[in-house]
Amino acid sequence: MELRQRVLELARAYRRAQAPLTPQRLAEGVGLRLVYSSLSEGRFGLVLAEKNLVLIDPQSPARRQRFTLAHEVMHLLIQQDEELLSALHEAHAGQGLERALEALCNLGAAEMLLPAEVVRMALAHQGPHPRLIPQLAEQHQVSEEVVVIALAEHAPQPIIALVAGGQPLRVYFSAQHPLIPQRLPRGAGFRRDDPLVVALETGLPQRATAHLPNHPQPYRVEAYPKGGRVYAVYTAPFCQKD
């Protein structure tokens, strides 16, 4: 069984069954009651399975809350799918299993909130341009993380999509196409002459060849600065056309 495909199908079926996807309906479809409650530092959501409750931090931004809620719902949907669970355990173990599970829950959550057909249509019109990240987030009222995950999944060629910000500039979140094995850790920094840093400092979009920490090969990168953040799409070299 192709795990990612199965997770996307689960998410799609859930979105249709629970439409319109209000926070309450999102939670109720898996038998959970939604409660807003402050959580410990760094946590945005928590499922208390024995009480059938899902807790969401009311202080996090509204779009972040929806993504967190959809992510927690995906945990339950995956847990209830025996075939998917056993395929997951066959493919991964230990820490790798946990990472794979979290990534699958993110993938399903993104699909619930931002359907693949919307993303594919935007990609067909504009190509995998980083401006799509703030644009689709605004148009569809989803967090930028959702768009990053969806772009990396549905782009026709292997890409890494990311949002960076802060001073000094660092990675807020990123996602990569399934064919790119190396991950880019949250919080990773950039050299002073990196195209993303140049984009932030000049306010001008950049196109260049760039290296990423732990990635052996260079990438083509497009960086798009907006509102104090830099959005970037890295294209893997083995599928470059120019």
Ligand SMILES: [Zn+2]
């Ligand atoms: Zn999780």
